Amino acid sequence: MFNWKRIGMAAGAGIASLVLSVAGVAAEQTVKVGMVVGLSGAGADIGESMVRGADLYLALHKQELPRGVSVELIKRDDGSNPDRTKRLAQELVVRDKVQLLTGVTLSPQALTIAPISTAAKIPTILMNATTGSLTRASPYFVRFSYANWQMAYTLGAWAAKHDINSAYTLVADYAAGHDMEAGFKRGFEDNGGKLVGSDRTPMGTTDYLPAMARIKAAAPKSLFVFTLSGAPSIATMKAFRDSGLQAAGVQLLTTAQNVSDQQLPQTGPATVGMIDSAVYIATDASPGAKEFLAAFKKAYGPNAMPDLPAVAAWNSMEAVFGVIKKHGAQFTSKQAMDVLTTWKSPNTPAGAIAIDPQTRDIVHDVTMARIRQVGDHYENVAFDVVKGVKDPWKALNPEK
Incomplete structure (x- = not known):
């Protein structure tokens, strides 16, 4: 004889489990970050370093993100060509719906992105691109490398x-x-x-x-x-x-x-x-520098030596995580800029850094x-x- 009550309870439990499962899937959110770099052409060495630094930070710190949130770093090689930089940035904003832009190898490339960042209100974290006037090219530019x-x-x-x-x-x-x-x-x-x-x-x-x-x-x-x-x-x-x-x-x-x-x-x-x-020396004895160097060599080989673009990329991704930790995956441009333009980190591989909110440029020793x-x-x-x-x-x- 069938036990309809037991079957009903089992069905109810199954439905509840399914609802919870669907809710769990729905709760998973991905923050898309577009990274335009020169992995070929004149800026290839710099671009490769930035990718290594960014990937390393993501690999070692992804567990620190809020539950159900992940970061997708969408990389595009612009061949160190400003016209291609502009096209790729537009695609990342319009087609891929990125919430942040980053990378940017050389100053001419950054200038082509400036009107896109401004029009779309997309915070753009410069991992290199070091000409002093660049942060004035768009109110959405924040630099984590250095100014010349x-x-x-x-x-x-x-x-x-x-x-x-x-x-x-x-x-x-x-x-x-x-x-x-x-x-x-x-x-x-x-x-x-x-x-x-x-x-x-x-x-x-x-x-x-x-x-x-x-x-x-x-x-x-x-x-x-x-x-x-x-x-x-x-x-x-x-x-x-x-x-x-x-x-x-x-x-x-x-x-x-x-x-x-x-x-x-x-x-x-x-x-x-x-x-x-x-502003960064690979053999520096500070705790942040020593830990970063050890992690870099473990990831990329015992003869690999990180440079400033790798460190700037690492520090930039720490700031991206800072935005997400404070505001979750669905942050606004203003919320992101509020975090980025007042960012401070006391123990990076390059020592203590801060962003000057008046200029959106980095301050360091x-x-x-x-x-x-x-x-x-x-x-x-x-x-x-x-x-x-x-x-x-x-x-x-x-x-x-």
Whole structure:
């Protein structure tokens, strides 16, 4: 004889279970973050580093998200081409319905995204793209890397104050290179230094010996260099050595990302003695830096060395998680911007960072370091620091 009561109870339990299951599925929410980077072309080294840093943060911290919430990082390779950057950003916003944009390898690419971010009110976290004026291009831009003048002006001022009284500049001929050139010049000359010459080279060139010949003829006490990371920067350092400038005692000056820790095995003796301004050094002894370096090597191999774009990507994803932890998956543009523009993190791989809400740009310490041979390898060795540096360009060029 059938027990209709028992069957009814079982059916009711099954329905309840199904309802709970459906509710659980409905509760799962995905935050879509569009990441446009150059994984090919002139910015490929930078783009690859950013992807590694972002992926590593997601892998290690996804369990910290609110229950039922996940982050989908939708990556697009723009080939370091600004026109393609613009098209891909539009697709991510219109077709993929991303709530945030990030990545952005070089400054020209960022400029093409600015009107899209503004029109769609999409918060855009810059992991690189370092020209000072960029954060003024859209009210939805927030930068987590650095501004060129933070590094270049600070280095120029430091050099002039430390008995380096003449300099020549050699930079890549694009927006960030011009910005670095102007920043170093202003910091150097504001503090009594004299610029004796300058040179601009095509972005992707690896032939620097003609420029080195002109520099040698000018006989400066120092040479400030900013070229693209990767093959161009490696070629620059080798040309500096091969031209005899290193042997002649010319002090090489640059910013740390120009010769990243990853590239030191390739530049080797050509960079020994080089002084650079840095906001991140892979071998730093701080807890955040040590933990990040260990995780990076575990994920990407014992010989992998993270650089600043990887750290900026890691820090950017921490801020993305900060937005979600505070407001859940369905946050508004205003809610996201309120979190991003007041963001502070005390123990990142690059030390304590903060975003200046007035400029939407990062504030951090700038370290002076010198390349030295340590045992059988080469390292950035810190020897001085300038605390709490905001972008000097914005201070010297206030908005009207």
